[in-house]
Amino acid sequence: MGAPEFLFLLQGLKWTVLLSAIGFVGGGIVGLLVALARTSGQPLLERGTAAYIALFQGTPLLMQLFVVYYGLALVGLELESWQAVAIGFTANSSAFLGDIWRGSIEAVPKGQTEAAKALSLSYVSRMRDVILPQAIQISLPATVGFLVQLIKGTSLASIVGFTELARAGNIVSNQTFKPLLVYAVIGVMYFALCWPLSLLGSWLERRIAAPTR
Amino acid sequence: MPAQPERADPLITMEGVDKWYGEFHALRGVNIEVRRGEKIVLCGPSGSGKSTLIRCINHLEAVQKGRIVVDGISLDDSARAVDAVRREVGMVFQSFNLFPHMTVLQNCTLAPMRVRGLNQAEAEATARKYLERVRIGEQAAKYPAQLSGGQQQRVAIARALCMEPKVMLFDEPTSALDPEMVKEVLDTMIGLARDGMTMVCVTHEMGFARQVADRVIFMADGEILEEAAPETFFKNPQHPRARTFLGEILAHH
DSSP states (O other), rough: OOOOHHHHHHHHHHHHHHHHHHHHHHHHHHHHHHHHHSOOOOOOOHHHHHHHOOOOOOOHHHHHHHHIIHHHTTOOOOHHHHHHHHHHHHHHHHHHHHHHHHHHHHHHHHHHHHHHTTTOOOOHIIIIIIIIHHHHHHHHHHHHHHHHHHHHHGGGGGGTTTOOOHHHHHHHHHHHHHHHHHHHHHHHHHHHHHHHHHHHHHHHHHHHHHGGG | OOOSSSSSSSSSEEEEEEEEETTTEEEEEEEEEEEETTTEEEOOOOSSSSSHHHHHHSSSSSSSSSEEEETTTEESSSSHHHHHHHHEEEEEOOOOOOTTSOOHHHHHHHHHTTTTTHHHHHHHHHHHHHHHHHGGGGGSSGGGGGGGGGHEEEEEEEEHTTTTOOOEEEETTTTTTTTTHHHHHHHHHHHHHHOOOOEEEOOOOHHHHHHSEOOOOOOEEEEEEEEEEEHHHHHHOHHHHHHHHHHHHHOOO
């Protein structure tokens, strides 16, 4: 395995990082809306988002990407593969993050909401100033854990034509006939992405929690 | 007799208020009038509906029947009426409910800035004034978890006062406190009463009731059974339930 192969793997790594970022940012924005709708107290919104979460948590991500890319093309909506992947990962991540954050919002003691209401704070201020800062702290371990899962899950994008890290590794391995070496290298690359995240997560937890303890 | 109030109309009126939690009838035909400047102590056995009653005044609980008017605002379920009432009504909870991720000062400036539209300097000046008043000014930069229970509850009182409310509701403010901290909170409340604040307190502190209350209201099973000046109520309770209740409470003091 020489420099060209290694560069090819780095190209794959770049896509893995990009896909993860899309999944996390898109999933984070939509997921926050899902979590807020899920805890809104409006029966229609709550039931709708519960169904959304159940649907995307209850089916494989592989199938979801397949449906978005090939299924939508069948009904005449042809998407570029990056668009399909962006939609698929956003939908899937938003269901998981939405549910994690829903649980965290509900884990903030009820007295906090009551105190905020008694002070006449609006819904927006109640959420932004009082509930979400505490919910984020509660959700950190699960959120970071999900992000790590998401990075590894991006390997599924290869089915709609993406050459991300795992797919790149597969190609290089087939060319060089050195699967052990190649997969050791991409293993190290995944680890180099995920481990610092876990460390960052525990550092954030300590940092945020410190003054309130 | 209490001092002559500035305005004759009552600050809080509850008329024929009924509340159910599912099958459970929590409040039964409650009628109350609180005049401006008046101090009222609500007492009764646990489950009698006294906490529910004061939580209805700022619409933390909705009622199914009856009329509640606070400072001339009729509490229907509209967000506008609810917000308007909550701006004028301060509340102190049994479990303090300070915001743990904010400093004492931030706890006190949040609502005045967000709701009253004060800028930070104005809000901090107000906050420091009231923190001094509850004698906790030097703790402004600390987080709630770094304070004792009594100090936290005094911060909670200051936080409510920063909104400059017309009435303060206290929901068993000393029940979650260690005995040695009860006094500092009661002293703060007595000071507040002396300054003329209108107060409705759910409490079992009968010494406080005797010293401060204009009226004691006794509740059981969601009903108001007796309403009297404290001397009358403690010396000569009329209702048999009130007699039993006082017997039990005073046996422990």
